[in-house]
Amino acid sequence: MIGCAGAMYLLINGRIMGASGILGGLVDGTGRSTWAERVAFLLGLMLFPPVLVPLYDKVDTRVTDNLWLLIAAGLLVGIGTRIANGCTSGHGVCGISRLSLRGIGATVAYIIAGGIVVLAFRHWLGII
Amino acid sequence: MKRNVFSALSGAMFGAGLLVSGMIDTVKVQGWLDVFGDWDPTLAFVMGGAIIPMFIAWRVAEKRRVAVLGNDIPAKPAQKLDSNLILGSVLFGAGWGLVGLCPGPALAAVSLNGFAGLVFIFAMIGGMIVTPVLRRALTPKGEAAWTSAR
Numbered sequence: 107m108i109g110c111a112g113a114m115y116l117l118i119n120g121r122i123m124g125a126s127g128i129l130g131g132l133v134d135g136t137g138r139s140t141w142a143e144r145v146a147f148l149l150g151l152m153l154f155p156p157v158l159v160p161l162y163d164k165v166d167t168r169v170t171d172n173l174w175l176l177i178a179a180g181l182l183v184g185i186g187t188r189i190a191n192g193c194t195s196g197h198g199v200c201g202i203s204r205l206s207l208r209g210i211g212a213t214v215a216y217i218i219a220g221g222i223v224v225l226a227f228r229h230w231l232g233i234i
Numbered sequence: 235m236k237r238n239v240f241s242a243l244s245g246a247m248f249g250a251g252l253l254v255s256g257m258i259d260t261v262k263v264q265g266w267l268d269v270f271g272d273w274d275p276t277l278a279f280v281m282g283g284a285i286i287p288m289f290i291a292w293r294v295a296e297k298r299r300v301a302v303l304g305n306d307i308p309a310k311p312a313q314k315l316d317s318n319l320i321l322g323s324v325l326f327g328a329g330w331g332l333v334g335l336c337p338g339p340a341l342a343a344v345s346l347n348g349f350a351g352l353v354f355i356f357a358m359i360g361g362m363i364v365t366p367v368l369r370r371a372l373t374p375k376g377e378a379a380w381t382s383a384r
Contacts, residue, residue, distance in 0.1 A: 149278035150247075154246035179333040186323065
């Protein structure tokens with residue numbers, strides 16, 4: 107389904123389905139000329155999942171309630187995805203499938219970094 | 235108008251996929267990132283499963299060159315790994331590991347995550363706002379500050 111969504115966005119709208127890019131272009135104004143398309147995508151993304159939730163017995167996102175972790179992680183994700191020009195969807199799904207060296211390089215880098223952070227914060231520090 | 239309808243449909247299908255596949259379960263995501271500890275490989279199948287239709291779509295797109303609604307298929311950026319790509323990805327990966335949220339699932343699960351989800355999203359937007367300033371400082375003189383808007 108994720109891949110089909112990306113395929114539709116590419117073939118019909120001619121755009122790369124990257125969550126950080128679609129949002130980021132709205133936030134910093136670089137995507138002003140395509141704002142309506144971006145807002146439409148984000149509305150679909152935010153409003154459709156809750157419609158599906160009642161079909162499941164239990165949906166648990168198990169998100170932390172530690173505000174410091176949430177703020178630090180949000181800042182890192184926001185800054186990192188904009189400096190790197192992509193996140194899991196843009197580089198990971200759309201980039202790797204295009205056999206893009208940049209997509210593959212970015213994915214390797216963020217998985218290693220994520221792996222080290224989980225190792226440190228879960229196994230050594232026991233915070234997460 | 236058609237563009238917006240298909241954009242919303244793509245967003246909805248993306249969100250549904252993230253929900254169904256377990257990508258919005260932050261502990262599961264952290265288990266997948268725990269490559270140096272107790273690795274839970276199941277989400278690799280989600281990523282692999284997403285890459286297959288996208289791979290086919292790219293094949294079709296590169297033949298057509300123009301999307302159904304008219305505009306050009308995005309050109310492939312220059313294939314070089316630069317310091318911004320790696321540094322940005324490392325920062326992103328660190329944040330992703332900390333709470334298990336990346337931008338797509340954070341938005342898809344905003345209705346489920348309550349206050350914590352909003353805190354994350356507003357911090358992420360704050361990070362996106364300060365980035366152009368940081369990015370200018372990081373980019374060597376003479377190079378374009380923005381390569382592509384992915």
